[in-house]
Amino acid sequence: NLDEQPALRGTMTFSADIKINGDVSITVFIEADFIRPELLPIQVKIIKASLIDVAPSGNVEVIGATRPTPLVFIRNETLKSTTFKLDNIEYVVSAGHSLGVKIEKTFDILSYFPFSIFSPFFSTNVLYDASYTKSYVLIPFNITGEGISLQCFSPEKEVRPGEDAIYTLIVYNNGDQQDTITIASSYTGGDWTVNTGDSQLTVAAQSFSYTDVTVTPPANATEGDYLNITITATGTTGSDSLWLNTSVAPPEYGVTVEALYNSLEAEPGEQVTFEFLVENTGDLYDTYDLFVTCIWGGTPDRNSVSLDVGESEQVSVSVTVPENATNGTTQVVGLTAQSRNSDEESTATSTLRVVYTAPSGGGSNFMTTIFWILFIVGVVVILILAYYLGRTAQKMVLLECDERVAEVAPGAQVAFTVRLINPLEKTEKGKQRYRLKVEGRIPEKWKAELSQEEVVIDGGDEAEVTLEVQIPEDSPLDEWTSLDVVATPQKGKSERLNLLITLREPEERLQTEITHEPEEFGEGERVVTTVTIENVGEKTAENKKVILFVNGKEKNRIEGITIKPNAHVKIELPWIAEEENEVEVRVE
Structure with a gap:
């Protein structure tokens, strides 16, 4: 009788973890009883159903619940069946726990005065265990540790409109026999494109395989558009599923400069023209300021260029070789395009080589000597330039970590020890100061802190910093984080090291x-x-x-x-x- 208390029914305790994976259906027979039902034209009962997890201590956790649902009973039709549905339930019932269903009334006017005077003449009953009134619950189980399991380390991605988001899935066969596993998507069609790759995989017993799922937003998608889909892997011994979230990234500025000539030759006093192609590779209209880099100077045919998305224009740069330039000398000519609306910029380079043509006639021995002198000077200049470029391209810091992946239980604290190595020579100029920071996907309430935000390391030496990550106790088991430790030297390119943390069930060790x-x-x-x-x-x-x-x-x-x-x-x-x-x- 729901007028007296909610109806609770449960299973025996489970000896092992068991996973609910899919839609839950709860069908119940409700009887609206009254001492003289023919006297009432109508009765309304508002019912709610819940699926619950009962711990050994008696604590109850609601796995899922329906909205309050009104049931209408007309005159003598006092018995009615109804089905409550809980969609997309993914939940693991721990060993030692029970699974139960709770049926309750959420509102009853007969509980308020003066209507409560009539409440003894009414009752709202849940009927079960009879040949006709078979109330029941249908639950899709997938036993943890057996059957099929599915994993994706990066289930959330941002892409531009029309570009592909590629998710790599790991499909595990935990059974004792080879299984053919079917990969399916919940997407029913629309403007987005979903490709599950290999629709069927053959996976050996106690082994795993990989497959890719590609999600592509339409070309006319806008910032904030997204698609959530469920990918299901089904075999003969079980199934598993996970969700993938693809969202349209906000528009970005971008630019690329390409040199149309790798190198050109010219004589002293001659003017030579280099051609560069500037392209807008971003998602927005932009204007780019143009800068020329060359020891001998250089002049672009314009100071800026404005381009629409995907548009490109050719830019000419004129350089005059000095009259006193020696034969074989090589100089770098570069063009930089810098966005006015962002920090985006791009540079491309060509080389200019001086070629001197000696006049015909006598003095061959003297000119030969001059030629060899100029040749040697040119080689020296090239070696100096190569050394300079090598120093520029050299990494200014190396990052190492022995354990870059951690699997822990909620509430744990993870500490990564990261080594910073200064690869420069052990000289006074080799000493470097590095600024450190943490970037990446940090879930809500998680804390990630570095032991130091700045370190100074002599050339050839190394130092250690610790990244501590505190995980809340109430974090769900499907939560994870991918963090980058970024080291930025005084000069040169920043380096980053990726670290991964996933969660597992608490366990005894x-x-x-x-x-x-x-x-x-x-x-x-x-x-x-x-x-x-x-x-x-x-x-x-x-x-x-x-x-x-x-x-x-x-x-x-x-x-x-x-x-x-x-x-x-x-x-x-x-x-x-x-x-x-x-x-x-x-x-x-």
């Missing part, structure tokens, strides 16, 4: 230490074996038993041991030594 008293013993002596068990995990170890075997025979045992996280227990197991003693201790 037991470490044992065994000692004997006395350490050496003979046949017939009484020996006490002390077993120290420490729980270094996150979950309480319950109902453990310690069994002592000597020469394969059980000699003693202790049962019902409970060890909380970060705690330890000491257990003493006495026994009588034999002539030969092969001792084994098991913790089960």
Whole structure:
């Protein structure tokens, strides 16, 4: 009778973790009873259904609930069945927990005075376990640790309109036999394009395979548009699913400069023209200021260029070779286009080589000498330029970390030790100052902090910094983070190191230490074996038993041991030594 209390029905406790994956259907028969139903033209009952997780302690967690639903009963039609649906339920019921359903009334006018005077004459009943009134619940289970499981480390991506977002999925076959697994998408069609790649995969037992899912927004999509889809992997032993979120990235500015000539030659006093192509590679109309880089100077045919999205224009740069330029000399001519609306810029370079043509006639020995002198000078200049460019391209910092991936339980704290190496020579000029920061996807309430934000390292030396990440205890198990430690030197390019943290179920981890008293013993002596068990995990170890075997025979045992996280227990197991003693201790 729902007028008295909600109806609760549950399963027995589960011996292992079990996963709900899909749509849950709850069908119930409701009876609106009244002492004289023919006297009432209509009755209205407002009912709500919930799927619940019941812990061993009795605590109840609502997995999903429906909205309050009105049921109308007309005159003598006092019995009605209705089906409540909970869509896309993904939930893991832990071992030792029960699964239940709760049916309740959310509003009843008969509970308010003066209508409450008539409440004893009414009742709202849930009927079940009869040949006709079979109330039931349909739940799609996928047992954790068996069947099929699906994983994607980066389920959220941003792309430009018309570009592809490619998700790499890992498909696990946890069963004992080879399985053919079907990959399907929940997308039913529209302006977006979803391609699941290989629709079927053959995966060996206790193995895994990869497949790509490609999601493409339409070319006319705008910032803020997004698509959420569910990808399902189905095999003969089970199924699993995950969601992918693709959103349209905000428009960005961009520019690319391309040199149309790799190199040109000219004589002293001659003017030469280089051609460059400036292209707007961004998503917005932009204007770019133009700058020429050359030791001998240079003049562009314009100071700026305005381009629409995808548009490009050719820019000419004129350079005059000095009259005193020596034969074989090479100079770099560069053009830089810098956006007026952002920090975006691009540079392309060509080379200008001086070629001197000697006049015909005598003095051949003298001119030969001059030629070789100029040749040697040119080689020296090229070597100096190569050294300078090599120094410019050299990395100014190296980042290393022995463990870049961590899998922990919610509530844990992860510490990554990152080594910064200064690859420069061990000189005074080789000393470098580095600024450090953390970038990447940091979930809500997670905290990521570096032990230092600035370090100074001599050339050839290294230093260590620690990145600590604090994870809230209420973080869902499908949460994750990908972080970049970025080191920016005084001069040169920044370097970054990617780190990944994923979450798992809290688990017990037991470490044992065994000692004997006395350490050496003979046949017939009484020996006490002390077993120290420490729980270094996150979950309480319950109902453990310690069994002592000597020469394969059980000699003693202790049962019902409970060890909380970060705690330890000491257990003493006495026994009588034999002539030969092969001792084994098991913790089960």
